[in-house]
Amino acid sequence: MAARFLIRNIFLAENPLFKIQQPRIIAPLLSGNIQNVPSEGDRRFYSRVRKKERPLFPKLFKSGDRMKREPLPDSTIKFWCQDIKELPNVPDNVRRLFTIEFASRQEIRDHEHHMLLEKIQDALGPDAFLEKKIAYLTLRIRALKKHLTSFRKDKVSKSMLSEKIAKRRKMLKELKKQNMFNFLWLTRELKVMYAPVPKYRYWPLSRKGSRKRKAHKKAFRMKIQKIETLREKYRTEKIMFDAYKAETLSQIEKDLKELNLSIDDVYDPVALSKKERVKKEKVQFQGRIWY
DSSP states (O other), X not given: OHHHHHHHHHHHHHOHHHHHSOHHHHHHHHHTOGGGOOOSTTSOOTTSOOOOOOOSOTTTTOSOBOSOOOOOOTTOBOGGGTTOTTGGGSOHHHHGGGBGXXXXXXXXXXXXXXXXXXXXXXXXXXXXXXXXHHHHHHHHHHHHHHHHHHXXXXXXXXXXXXXXXXXXXXXHHHHHXXXXXXXXXXXXXXXXXXXXXXXXXXXXXXXXXXXXXXXHHHHHHHHHHHHHHHHHHHHHHHHHHHHHHHHHHHHHHHHHHHHTOOHHHHHHHHHHHHHHHHHHTOEEETTEEEO
């Protein structure tokens, strides 16, 4: 019996199927029943733990950009070479040296930035400093996003991207407060969607708290409604008072004409009597003058 198990162990050790295949495949081979060997599709895969595919920076890439960084065509001439008058008359091989095809990465970035600044200056004027900063941050954000799609483990670039997205959101919020027209034009041209950060809840709201919040909102609406009705009432009373005031003033003018008096004759004695009354009310008490 011991010799039988020894021969079987030697056979399993020398058989390459023992190292590669699963025991479920080896068992029919050892028993001699080759017809029960499972095929490739019948193997058990449900017990294996599959690796989940991680999304590509879902929080960082929710920046609001509705377009990616598009590469410039190779035939575009650099912005600092566009004013050269002799450039159209030179051969094609020489002209290619002044195009984006032979430009470095920094030169391409400067060209994109300069063209965007010219577009903003022509539309919004030379005083659009905040709009220019937002445009530059948008170019940097799109460049970093393109870089991070290839280099996922670049932690420095990831932190820079999150910082620039937060900075641009803050600037867009400030621009929206200052000038709504410039804000709408810039977001349409840059194809950027502004999404303000929602207010953070420090703890989950309970049932009692939700009822309390609804009661506060209802009370505030009732308060505003009562104030509006009171204002409407005051407006109607003011109109009635203005009409009464105009009528009384016209009656006073008629009476003054009948009595051959002027307005100065009426108001001066009143002012003099008031001054005399104030002088009489002065009382000296403990070295001080009281009214």
